[in-house]
Amino acid sequence: MMKNNKVTNILLSGVGGQGAILASNILAHVFVEAGYDVKKSEVHGMSQRGGDVTTHFRYGRKVYSPLIKLGDVDFLLSFELLEALRYINYCKDSARIIINNQKIFPPAVNLGLAMYPEDIPAMFKKHFKNNVRIVNGQEIALNIGNAQAANVVLVGAFSQYFPEIKEDMWIKAITDLLPKKIHELNIRAFKEGQRISSDK
């Protein structure tokens, strides 16, 4: 599994409050447990003030740079459409893309000074073809009880790309990182995420 020093690059992006940080903590937990070297950097950190949140996550046998090189992203996991589009040029041609189907208007759009770009999924599909997955995270999470768990739905969908990582490792990360009273909700959210992506 770790013979060559191939480093895998995952970029997570979203808006403050969407739970992108928790998602990146789950990834860190899982890949450390799986025996990899891991580096994780929160690159934009104004989340509490309505800003965007971007995390560079890298794993492999030995990871040097805390930042992913422009154009080297293997996986883009995005919690908001516009925040996915912002990083479209960071991706390799072969990148796998998972985007939560949610729009959060930035201030300039709210003030009527700019337009929210139209049809972001189509832009991704044009370049990445079948490697793009749009997930209705909010809707799925709401159906099982709480829209807040959309981030874990996304993580569930994302987990499908890593068949070498057993389901219980993901679940253990979720239970280790979250308070007990929301374990059940989040495990369900994770499983729902897993299910929809394998249906496709």
Place this chain on the structure above:
Amino acid sequence: MKKILQGNEAIARGAWEAGVTVACAYPGTPSSEILPELAQYKEITAQWSPNEKVAVEVASGAAFTGARAIACMKHVGMNVAADPFMTLAYTGTKGGFVIMVADDPNVHSSQNEQDSRNWARFAKVPMLEPGDAQECKDFTKIAFEISERFDTPVLLRGATRVSHSDSLVELEERQAAPIALGLDKKESSKYVMVPVWVRQRRIAIEERMKKLEKYADEFPYNIMEINDTKTGVITSGASYMYMKEVFPNYSYLKLGMVWPLPKKLIAKFFKKVEKIIVVEELDPFLETEVKALGYKIFHGKDRFPNMFELSPELVEKSLKGKSYKAPKIRVKTEDIPKRPPNLCPGCSHRALFYSLKKLGTFVFGDIGCYALASGPPLSAIHTTICMGAGIGGAYGAGKAIGKEGLGKMCAVLGDSTFLHGGIGPVMDTVYNKGYATTIILDNRITGMTGLQEHPGTGYTLKGEEANMIDYEQLVRALGVKNIRKVDPYNVKETMDTIKEELNRDEASVIITHNGPCMLHRREKRKFQFPYYTVDTDKCRGCKSCLDIGCPAISWIEQEGTTVDGKNRKGYVSINRLQCPGCGLCAQICKFDAIIPGQE
């Protein structure tokens, strides 16, 4: 056991393992996480100091007894702490004494981009520079040993990409500090810096530097990696990580100690490798020193920028020049609307600055969340220099303009900023008969850097109850006669009060009350209504309420008419989930279109 830690957490862990018992800091990005982490250990007295100067002085006193002590700050904190620091370089220390200073290349959240390595050369003290979390821990520990062995404060340099990146760290046990505690009166000539004794210590510094230079050649974290002998790179910290990523086959001299430099090791590297490149963020610090040793380098700042931060693509681009192949551009992402940080919905600062904007006041601003009111749509701050600078600025401007300036300007700063550096200039304004009005935005916490306690909150870092500064009494003692309190959410009252004080030919202080930070966990403002909503029948689409830049209010473009037949281009809408019901927008609306919402 290995654990994934943030660079700052690893520094805290290193300090704990090294047996530190006293730790102090004033918060500042990207260093703020270290102290809360240290506060969890019962063996450590961890405290927020009112400013960095005090933090360094407290840590130095602890170190004088033989204890191991650390003071942490962001890069600009060193400017404040420079006075004790520059002379502590003379006295040296008994117990391990480390000053952690975190740089912010690219100015993610700072007022300047200074390169802290210059302090090491300036003060003649050693500086270590880790590149990942493991090194953060290891270097912190060894910094204490160096400090004791060479009788010197040691600087530990952080940077955003190191301090705020997480990676694996091997955890170890805590070791007790090696030196027995005690104070020795016979050591006055070492610790009393009056000229006769200073001269002795001045000589001691030079001797110490010689020893440190020798030590640099054996320092275990100055590491030479010989690979391809054609090209070698002298580098440190995060720059090493980027270079190693992109050019894994080059040879490297990775400096864990960036001051003083290991002269013999550098000579060896130049012998072994044909062409040498120096790669560093910010100033040509290593480059200048390597050149001063008489070496010719192949590339340095001729290729790499001397400002902002490096990244894997930037080092590649800088070095490859024309042969660099940029990845393909699929979409022009510069045109995508940004998400700049904004004041939270309901923030009391927004209300206060709306009043100032209406009054047309020139605002000598300061550093804190409120600096976010400098940009549009509020655009209500006109200078921001450093913590506390606004008050002196307003007072000085008044002295220059004279009576003409009455009613036209004021200083505005936050509670934490006032306690950090605002007391002196208020004293000056009174003493030298200025007329500056100072507005203290008392949101009950250090907001910008993530809600740290300070002497005005009534609690310590460890969560214990403590003395709570009474700002009114404090400024009265400074001689201020005109002290007013305002409820910032009441626009009319606030505007009237400010106007009155601005026109007074005497120093005034206005303190906001009942406007705690919206993210405050302990204190909350109780608003009259749970939220506000828009009566779309009445909204005329005048956009006045958009002037406050509240994230909860948005514009909906749709031509139409109000119920009473007025044409409009669109109307506004309030996001119920975001609106805390502060009511500022309702006070602004001239058409009563913003109305209280019901539970």
